């Protein structure tokens with residue numbers, strides 16, 4: 001049985017980037033629904049007892065993959081934010097970003113552009129490969145870079161439910177605003 005993660009901040013702590021109303025729907029309704037769906041789908045599916053990463057890596061396209069993927073994606077998404085974030089990376093991660101993109105600003109610009117350019121619902125990801133190299137990928141639907149053998153580090157949700165109450169159709173504005181609440185301590189822990 002999978003259960004809803006507890007948020008590591010209060011429901012109004014990320015306002016106005018993510019309002020309490022958006023959080024209550026996004027975490028309390030959308031994520032809860034994916035969990036309820038997966039818990040109903042798992043018995044007899046052959047995926048019982050596996051972790052979310054294992055299910056997402058092994059399940060074929062379909063309802064089990066979609067619901068497990070959405071739970072894994074949202075768990076990573078909601079736990080990367082803080083009302084008092086470390087606002088930029090340091091150490092090995094900062095050095096790798098500088099090496100590959102030239103600057104933190106250039107990295108952020110490419111990440112947002114790739115999120116904006118996803119057609120329809122999906123996720124933009126920063127991941128690392130086994131050598132520690134970084135890659136930005138676009139995943140439609142419930143996609144997660146673990147299916148490519150990558151380690152997910154950071155993600156922006158571009159499903160409309162993530163921003164429509166606060167930003168309506170202005171996806172780019174919401175993605176840019178998210179930089180103000182990304183806690184790079186969390187991203188660095190995932191990288192190291």
Ligand code: MN
Pocket residue numbers: 026030074157159161162
């Ligand atoms: Mn979402």
